């Protein structure tokens with residue numbers, strides 16, 4: 001194993017099903033498979049590391065497969081959605097509407113109306129959105145429960161995607177929140193509290209803990225302008241998972257102990273009725289998923305070996321390095337022989353490419369793998385979040401792959 005492939009636990013099973021047998025069971029490649037036991041283990045690890053009175057919310061956009069959302073609905077306390085369609089999937093699970101939150105810029109009047117009618121908590125992203133929401137609620141004769149999503153007056157370093165601080169399309173700038181609250185004061189709306197989400201894919205426990213501390217400082221300042229005691233405080237998430245060889249897994253114990261002392265010293269004394277929520281997407285599901293493809297062709301071009309697989313960037317864009325990454329690195333990849341008798345196989349260095357007619361469709365660059373033949377399976381790991389639904393499935397017009405929850 002070279003540095004390209006070393007250091008990552010690579011699952012050759014999903015649940016207790018070997019990938020080779022799973023491919024037979026699914027009946028066609030490529031496909032995505034998600035491991036419910038791995039999801040459960042991740043929830044259990046979070047429960048044991050985080051304070052008991054902090055709720056866990058699943059950010060559905062990470063993986064909206066209905067079976068996955070249904071499974072997580074039973075394991076976590078709340079679901080966070082970012083579109084009307086995600087809201088339907090969340091409500092279909094039987095989750096209490098009050099435990100569903102709806103975030104995201106540009107919610108349509110139709111989506112706002114649906115959320116109010118359902119009794120979902122709406123996270124307000126702008127003054128105009130607040131106005132639209134109140135109008136929709138007035139029309140329905142319902143007093144909606146909302147939170148204000150705050151664009152913090154600080155930035156969090158080390159996030160793969162920054163979504164707070166500076167100028168943002170997300171949330172209401174912290175310094176203008178008091179003004180927004182004043183305009184909502186005499187309207188028929190319950191402002192339950194705040195939501196602050198600073199960024200995504202952060203592997204640094206110290207930075208995450210510091211962001212949570214600054215978030216609490218900020219909401220304590222803003223809470224003076226709330227009309228009633230704060231009952232909802234969503235402090236975001238951003239917990240990252242290791243995708244690349246040099247990534248170290250997040251030190252969850254440190255995040256948990258720092259949050260426990262933050263709860264003890266600041267939150268419980270000052271905001272005794274606030275339900276504190278952490279919302280996580282990829283941390284719950286990312287490592288529980290694989291994307292399984294099959295080798296269609298093996299060719300040598302001027303000394304380089306290419307494994308051409310039947311999947312690609314149209315299903316798993318992030319693994320091709322085209323989902324916001326600055327530098328392209330390989331996701332962990334492994335080979336599963338199609339036949340039963342696996343003997344010793346020599347390792348070779350290959351290009352793993354997808355079946356799209358574009359050089360962007362690169363899944364593995366100079367990756368060391370056991371020699372794979374046509375018909376063998378190539379498995380892309382860490383594929384449980386931002387996979388199928390974050391990929392341009394219509395590009396090149398291939399069929400959409402199946403997804404299974406094992």
Ligand SMILES: *Cc1c(COP(=O)(O)O)cnc(C)c1O
Pocket residue numbers: 059061062080082103197199200201237238239279280281282283385
């Ligand atoms: C996307 C998103 C998340 C989930 O981010 P992950 O990196 O998958 O944990 C959580 N909250 C909000 C508001 C989001 O937009």
